[in-house]
Amino acid sequence: MSSLPSQSNDEIFSKVSVGISSCLLGERVRFDGGHKNNAYIVKTLGEFFEFKQFCPEVAIGLGIPRETIRLVLRGDETRCVGTKNPELDVTEKLLDIGEAQSHWLAELSGYIFKKDSPSCGMERVKVYRGEMPERKGVGLYASVVKKNFPHLPVEEEGRLGDAHLRENFVKRVYIYDRWRLLENSNAKAKGYVEFHAQHKLIYMSHSQSKTRELGQLVAKISDATVESFKKDYIALVTNILAKPATRKNHVNVLQHIQGYLKRELDKDDKKELNETIEQYRLGLLPLIVPITILKHHFRKCPSEYIENSYYMQPHPSELMLRNVL
Ligand code: SF4
Helix, strand or coil, rough: CCCCCCCCCCCCCEEEEEEEEEEHHHHCCCCCCCCCHHHHHHHHHHHHHHEECCCHHHHHCCCCCCCEEEEEEEEEEEEEEEEECCCCCCCHHHHHHHHHHHHHHHCCCCCCCCCCCCCCCCCCCEEECCCCEEECCHHHHHHHHHHHHHCCEEECCCCCCCHHHHHHHHHHHHHHHHHHHHCCCCCCHHHHHHHHHHHHHHHHHHHHHHHHHHHHHHCCCCHHHHHHHHHHHHHHHHHCCCCCCCHHHHHHHHHCCCCCCCCCCHHHHHHHHHHHHHHHHCCCCCCCHHHHHHHHCCCCCCCCCHHHHCCCCCCCHHHHCCCCC
């Protein structure tokens, strides 16, 4: 977990605890004794995430190698049974093993699941009625994790190949990590007001109207209402961040930030910044370019609000997540 909730544009990020399906780390735990090593996850994200791996099928004693299992519909109920031997029913075992992991799952700030798995798949897992599958299921272990930790950022390795989903997941992991740090510090209302100020520009890049709703929640917080505030706030933040930020909203945020420099920049600097934001709006430049120019100006003309905001540095620069947005 990050050690400090405060921010500067050149923050050093500490390693964050993230759960993961063991096979994605190259562990030979699959039904056929193989693995699904994912080089990006292991080599790149592994520099910044401290992975806590878990294989639910091995944990319930299915062994390696093992018969494959799949989700089937029996009436309205989804069961997880052997592909060849439908008498092998591991539904309860997979659900129970998920429930039994809460002690370490509660310490995580994110989870990466293996896609398509009847145990680990996060969404669109095949569910069979007869021999006809429909992609509408959730792996049983993953379903318990999602139910018990509804605000935990979760993603599948396949979706991490998409630049927007990847950036959004990593950003959510760091935000959730700071949120847990704040909650665990028994912070008073003031701490939550500061948290909101640090993240408001990020929320705005996702939804201006929902950010206004959040602002109304924050305006009413007092030390006496912190507990109920926390539930409402994190639920709305989860909702806001569920979909990646849009280019249009980023442009609004960049222009909003630019407003903090209106007295500081000369004519040429203003023109360059305007042109850069416009080129980003048109898709001719990636987001990192206007952000780099803004950072440069704020180094010379600091603003406390912008310096404390995570918008310009939501995750480690080395991940280069905004170079392709
Ligand atoms: S997808 Fe999940 S259950 Fe299957 S091998 Fe990987 S970790 Fe184990």
